[in-house]
Amino acid sequence: MKFLFRSLLILLSIIPLILAAQDYYKILGLDKSASPKDIKRAYRTLSKKWHPDKNPDNPAASDKFREVAEAYETLSDDEQRKIYDRYGAEGLKKHQQGGQGGGHHDPFDLFSRFFGGGGHFHGGQRRGPNMELNMPISLHDFYTGGQREFQIEKQQICEHCEGSGSADGHTETCAECSGRGVKLVKHMLAPGIFQQMQTICNKCNGQGHVISKPCKICGGAKVKKDTVTLKLDLEKGTPNHAQMVFENEGDESPDWVAGDVLINVIQMEATGEVDPTNDEEVKHGKTDGMFFRRKGNDLYWKEVLGLREALLGDWTRNLTHLDGHVVKLGKKKGITVQPNFVERIKGEGMPIYQKDGEFGDLVVEYEVILPDLMDSGMRKDLQEVFDKWHKKKGEKLVKDEL
Ligand SMILES: [Zn+2]
Ligand SMILES: [Zn+2]
Incomplete structure (x- = not known):
């Protein structure tokens, strides 16, 4: 009994240690050699997987979601990654306490930087358009299956200004509409008779704020066109014309949750490798x-x-x-x-x-x-064989059977 109690105590004291020593690479399913691209891709996949909106019945998901965000924030920053690689999570914490700011941001903010829409999937969020593409696949690849990387050009939230559109992160209230986004305009219908109409403010386009120092990268647009690489997992025997869904990989915008990229896999019309149902x-x-x-x-x-x-x-x-x-x-x-x-x-x-x-x-x-070419000798030999065969069977000989 005493022994059991003691081992339980040891066990209990180990657990917090394990929790404290977080392996950011492990959380993202990567190893130390991971490239910035790998880190970004892992974040995109795992943050969607563990988003609390998608796991309403799994309370552990929000912890996972937070961990993934923390791991990404650390490993995507060159400086922080260097310190983490050398001194570990504890060392990094000490460094952050001792110096410039540090700590972690709201994981939903980070998520919205990748997928837009305020970091949530639900709650009346507007959804961006889906993107649909056809991908030619050879019959060989349908048979063997396998992974295939492909690139799409899409609108992404500007990383430089994190979707604010502003060079310094500041936006000013629009003076024209006092931040309301709309203006009241008086129209005179007849002498002395006015109609009051509400119109969208043309100075701020209804946003209610203006950016005086626009971001140098996106010019204040908050988004920019970029090429991204996606990985298609083609399973063996995937049906022709099957549709693969890449959730929330469509055009991004701070105004909506990114839509999906839909890939239709279509058997290639290469020589011979054609669709017999066509x-x-x-x-x-x-x-x-x-x-x-x-x-x-x-x-x-x-x-x-x-x-x-x-x-x-x-x-x-x-x-x-x-x-x-x-x-x-x-x-x-x-x-x-x-x-x-x-x-x-x-x-x-x-x-x-x-x-x-x-x-x-x-x-x-x-x-x-x-055979459409026979020499006369061969023709004669065959004729004899057939004659013999027909006689034997007692059948009537047809002269030019061959
Ligand atoms: Zn920008
Ligand atoms: Zn305005």
């Missing part, structure tokens, strides 16, 4: 040739056999699959393949989306090509 392409014969074609979870393949192979069997083919593995096709001696014969090979089709280890079928369609 009637136009089938009509134009684009699917002819030696290529895999996809229909849902199944793959289609056309294999060409010569007359001898189709008739007598005893042939093999090594079919190289989309990921490079080999599927063996073939028939034993004496097995005939009819023209347009269809063979279904279980488990060699597309990986089934979100069903690990399950695959559709590979449908092999056989085409038999008859």
Whole structure:
């Protein structure tokens, strides 16, 4: 009992230690070699994941949200990161207490710098427009899955002025409308009869404040166009025309919560790698040739056999699959393949989306090509073979069977 009590005490005294020694890199899922870009990307992903608005039933989420903000603030600042790398979180705290300001900002403020809209998803926030893009993907990539980075140009909140539009962070109340954003204008309808109308203040565009020293980077616009890199996780067997959603990665503005980026993955119209469900392409014969074609979870393949192979069997083919593995096709001696014969090979089709280890079928369609050039000797030999065969069967000989 005494032992148990003591170990409990030790355990209790360890917990606060663990909490104090925060590993900012670990919180962001990174290691010490992380680039500023990695840090930013990790923040974007994790702050959305743990935002209290998105986790109303998980009280631990707001702690996580705060931690992620703290980790980002520290590691995104060169100076602070250096101190943290050398002396750890405690060392950094001491340094901040001893010197210039420091401490951490409101995590919702930081969030709004990335996604706009006052740092919240709900509560009557206006939402920015969604951005929709088509991304061509090869059948090979649909088969193997994988990650792909791509870039979009979008409106981002100016980092320099943190979306204030002001060079010094100050905004002044608009003198024209006294900060109301609207003005009352008198119109004379007839002599002595006035109508009073409310209009949006043209000096501040209804904002109620003006910036006397605009930010040098965005010129007071609060936002600027920028190229950002996003990472698409394409799962094996993703359906053609599937839509991937990148939450809140659309145009940013201090006036709204950023909308989503919607990516439609579309099978590439490269040679052979065409969509067999697209009637136009089938009509134009684009699917002819030696290529895999996809229909849902199944793959289609056309294999060409010569007359001898189709008739007598005893042939093999090594079919190289989309990921490079080999599927063996073939028939034993004496097995005939009819023209347009269809063979279904279980488990060699597309990986089934979100069903690990399950695959559709590979449908092999056989085409038999008859020789169109034969020398007279060969023609004679064949004629004899057929004559003999017909006589044996007691059937009437048709003269030009060949
Ligand atoms: Zn700016
Ligand atoms: Zn005004």
